[in-house]
Amino acid sequence: MSVGTKLFSFLSKDTNEPPDTRDLEGSGSFWRQKGYKVPGHAQPDVVCTSPPHKVYGAQHPPKYVADSDTKVSQTDHLVAYHRSMVTDIEEGFNIPLTRSHSDGVTRPPDATSPLSDPPGLKFEFDIKAHFLNKVKHMSQSKAEEQRSAFRGSEGLGYDPNDRETAKLEKFGKSLAGPNTDINVIRKLSWGGIPAQLRGTTWQLLCGYLPTNIDRRESTLTRKRLEYRQYLDSYYKKNVFDNNHDIMKQIQVDVPRMNSEIKLFRQQVVREVFIRVLFIWSIRHPASGYVQGINDLLTPFFIVFLSSYVPADKNTDTIEFSSLPQCHQDTIEADSYWCVNHFLEGIQDNYTFEQPGIQLKVAKLREIVQRVDNNLHQHLIDNEIEYMAFSFRWMNNLLMREFPLHCIIRLWDTYLSEREGFAEFHLYTCAAFLLTFSKQLIAKPDLQALILFLQRLPTDQWGDRDMELLLAEAYRLKYTFENAHGHLKVAQSKDST
């Protein structure tokens, strides 16, 4: 069967059927329990009465709702991936590549100002020049890399570079204002954000950067000053004395993180982390500082830093102290506010007894039991508790399981999803476990299983692997979110 035939047969199945909502009443299952709207908690029951109509941006996952009994094979993944690419290409070709952005407000960049916008922000004001420059200078190796990533689609009659540039154009147009439609940015970001625009886009998705372009500069100025004031108020001796344990813990933990990356060995970088974590902990006494939160600051720091790193320097190795002090301060303040926003959505992961994590691990178990009962049974037979391996996945949002560049790509999607870190993450974890189903089932005992689960082979993973993972997570989400009947079958089988 040719790729084209597969594609056609796949499309014919794409009926957009709504998730099974039958028999939702009267179940006493975990999924049936009424929950309150607590940050980080799964949403309470909502009956899904209409099919999902969302169509995401580039490389969006398949929008079909598969029969919940069907485990999507690798072939299905690829077919879905082809399909998403074809849609993107079609969309991409409809966009004139030289669209004018002269209606955007142009602001003179002022790099010497302590509160000046990072280069990522400047981009939105000069999208056309940047875009043309990007096309001109796109390196041969990058182009080759993209070609190889899309080699499966050869013969479909498009150039991946066009797709990349079209995406950049769409982003640029949307970010340039005057009012950025956050829903458009969400759709575009789901499939990955171009590196040049990631800093700005993440700030928008975090609700830190206003959608109205006229309010951006004043808001950033105010927020960065506010962070300075926090430092003045909280980062001093008498506060340290009253919070000695927190400070000591952070000081012990920060040097232990990311030691494989040269940047994080620099004392000045460690001090940034210590300040941000301490201020956050003091201002959030319900959870305080919990180990793992330090890891979660890393992607924000790296992304915002990369906006200031000259093209000829590597973010992982740059001397942080070589940046102008005003840029260092800006990166620190922006990282604080964005990590602050994002932790608010998952705070119950870190409060007493960590209820957010307990809930998600229980849900993960139910999903795996339903989707891949052989794997579930194999884990249970070998006395593997889901908590033993997935606690870390939830607590550190998979940061210990993937290389940092994969995490950044993952977070593009999480930030674009409403409640992505609280909700979508659960389905990513399920998809992640299911990816290794065959290898896990081949493991003979508790020891082999746990050792494998503790260090799953993701060292060589790249963006494309993450996108396949996200596509599967998306499929699971649309199969199970609000479709409690799907899990009920598994439970009744289990109880008999």
Added chain:
Amino acid sequence: MVTIDEEFDMVIKLVLIGDTGVGKSNLLSRYTRDEFNSESKTTIGVDFATRTIQIGKKKMKTQIWDTAGQERYRAMTNAYYRGAAGALIVFDICSLNSFDSIGRWLQEIREYGDPGVPIVLVGNKFDLKHLRQVPISTAELFAHENSLKYIETSALLNSNVESAFQFLITEIINSFSQVHKDIQECTPLTFEDRSDLSFRRKCCVIN
């Protein structure tokens, strides 16, 4: 938990507990893989490692759960105390705080672990003698009062790490032998083979 296995004569489950940053993970990596990493990442939840040892003619498998030390993780980690055949409670000799926590750890293991589970108290990082905050006599007195064995180790120098685990396993075997006479008193122990051998699951649970 001590179990009898078809391929192994015994499988022993151990837990490592103690405050964060006292060196539990490095004691484990030194014991199971002869590795030490001064910048090892903080343990989140639990980690797991095993080592096969030979005691006389008996082949034994130790399964060791290394737990996260931060207070917030207790609700999650104390589930691993249940069924453990023995525990190493670790503190840092350079941190009085970590020693002050020992009473709490002891209480936790006695509350959530099996009754009468053998425990060895470990004062780690004795390579940093110049920074010592906990005198040997204080630690020994505490151990004596609580019927624990006490040993000082350095995972960095690979000093006494073997002995700490050996102490614990000996105690476990001896208390097990009192019930099951077929296993002889087993000191001195000889430890060999760090490799991870596969073994079949079918085993009978003794306690």
